[in-house]
Amino acid sequence: MSAGVQQAAVTRERGLRLLREMLRIRCFEDACVRLYGELKIRGFLHLCNGEEAVAVGTMQALEPTDAVVSTYREHGHALARGLSMNALMAEMFGRESGSSHGRGGSMHIFDAGKLFYGGNAIVGGGLPLSLGVALAQKLQGRKSVTACLFGDGAVAEGEFHESLNLAALWRLPVLFLCENNLYAMGTAIERAESQLDLPAKVRPYGVEAQAVDGMDVFAVEDASRAAVARMRGGAGPALLELRTYRFRGHSMFDAQLYRDKAEVEAWQKKGPLITLTARLKAEGLLSEDDFQRLEREARNEVAAAVEFAEQAPWEPVGQLERFVYAERPHA
């Protein structure tokens, strides 16, 4: 599916680095499930179990000067982008030490310093935003790109089509990353899209597009790096369809009546962590001890983040009306 993309060598160093990042995300999400049951996390909670290779593979291709616009299923993107896990977990708890001062919660993770612009919870709403960030990069003469993540559900939104057209028309350096997990909440993609071949759908806009195995972190990283390299060389926007699957429900309120257990189980067997671990072991790049160590480290990091969040302060109610208008002096 990734024909034409330069394959980078799979080394032990690379394999362990990617596996470590993916394990951090999986452990974080699993902890969120438990904490939701304990009522520590409330509201909508959208987990990315099964989609870790997309988060880690795409973020590998970006420099700190590149920007990211994400969705409400963004914990993995944020962790892979390098946001503090402590700040992320405190945000889940709604604490003042959270990445958005506790004001956003699970769906609105921001880090302006890391150019991570949400955490956008209106499907398709982040795409126009990404155009503007990329336009600023271009007008300021930078070589940066903006990575814009969204799900397959967003493809049905008008904002998707407006944004693809305008990005191509103005040759904006936006890397559109469609995380196709086959369901827009409970609506299967074949019940929502007249054309299931997403690259074929967007190519007429003048956007270079390609489908990638979103369960293979190496394929995701290679394709992302190749697209970013072309865009830094002056090519217009590109789109990657990252074919993946969501192992858990859409949110914590999902009885999953719209899909068979057998289908979920079949995808779990193709899961990004299982396949990566098996491949690295088969190629002699990873031992069971290595795996155990990485998993233990991830669990310890998550446990420390939970402890941090537990101890983090609540914002005083007296500050309720903060963050409606700018507080910093205007440059």
Add this chain to the structure above:
Amino acid sequence: MPELLASGAARAARSAAPQALAAPAHMSYREAAREGLRAALQADARVFLMGEDVGRYGGCYAVTKGLLQEFGPERIRDTPLSESAFVGAGIGAAVAGLRPIVEIMTVNFSLLALDQILNNAATLCHMSGGQVNVPVVIRMATGAGRQLAAQHSHSLEGWYAHIPGLRVVTPATIDDARFMLAAALACPDPVLLFEHIFLYNMEGELSPSLAAVDIDHAAVRRSGRDLVLITYGGSLHKCLAAAEQLAAQGIEAEVLDLRTLRPLDDAAIMAAVRRTHRAVIVDEGWRSGSIAAEVSTRIMEQAFYDLDAPVARVCTVEVPVPYPKHLEDAALPSPERIVQAAQQLMSSGGPP
């Protein structure tokens, strides 16, 4: 009441001053708005303008005529008819360090970008815990009166003023048309700037030596001891005309121009009520849930015992704006309706 210089506007004023001095003293509202745009584009390389037909066409209302030739296509950007995409792009560019001016041809089309305005421009600052500011200015034409029928005659500025995180301004004079933009650009928050379609051809004098205005204060446009007409935007001139008619009948009406609908200048509103003890609010929005309703409620909350009569409202009648001239005229606030409301108010209540 003189328009006050805010500190942010003062900085903009310094850079805008040379253009202000060079501009002809007599100009149309349209020309004043164009001079404001030119000055902003000259003063700050981060400023650019985008929207439908702002470039080659010269703007639907000819406000941006000539700007493409002067500033080039990088800074005067014609967009496709994709309101959500280009408004969102303006928001994103503001987040990433530029100072975009986005023109939506009319408020009627802003509904196609409402998701971006409400869910992004107004909320990014809050959702990010104050990390992200959105210094975008979104200009649009508003209002009825040209027989454009139900889909092209909205006055939704009061509706936008419902939303925390936005600032809403309504320049109604030549001075404000010329200088409010600079103050809006100097503001770190998203500012929606509404220009009433009936004002573009209005001509007047630019105040000599004025170099900046603020977007924080209402302004008294006419003094009068008997009652206050509280209004904004295109209705200001209907109120001034009504005040003339009332003066001929011996009723002296103060006219207060709100200028900014969010945040409202409560102090100026209450001061006017305390001076006159009677208030008529004139608003081209529909009556229910209007900015007039908000102003009325604030007067009730803050100046109830200063009133000699219940607050009155002259708003658009609650019907989609009809096409025929006689029906459209009947639906909209008019000097006649304002005079009538003022007369009724003067004959009711009051100290024994």
